Amino acid sequence: MRCEWCEQHEAERIRCTVYWELPDGTRAIEITDTPGFECENCGMEYQSEEVIQEIEDQLLLINTTKLEKSINYEELMKQPRLLKYNYFRF
Template sequence: MKCEWCEAEGAKEKACTVYWELPDGTRAIEITNTPGVYCSLCGMEYQTEKTIEELEDQLMLIDTKRLKHTIEFDVLMSQPRLLKKNYFKF
């Protein structure tokens, strides 16, 4: 896999812990076991655009007031949605 930061080959998939601000800006939450990428050459740990988009869409579509401070990625993604899709994305 090619690193998106330094463009070197050898980046690997890794489960990461990320901190994400809720769409309403009231607080941030910790999301564990989030799919990510780690490059041992440059030391960057990051999420792909696909994962970022999935996270942001899910947070827009669920009742975030029910979320605790820490949640596992798969549990977050399985939360019931209030809308079927993000109608604000053009």
């Protein structure tokens, strides 16, 4: 797969740990086992725009005060939403 950073065809799908600031800015959390890519050429680890948007939307739509310091990606996505949709995304 083509790397979004160096544009070489060396990127492979991985699961990794990322750190995300909550929408209210009060703290950051660790999200483990997050889908992503790693490039063997440049060494960059990154998430697709789709995964980034999923995380951002989920964190905006759930009660983040109930989150621990660390959560698995799948567990995060299963958290009950306070709203059905992110009405602020254009």
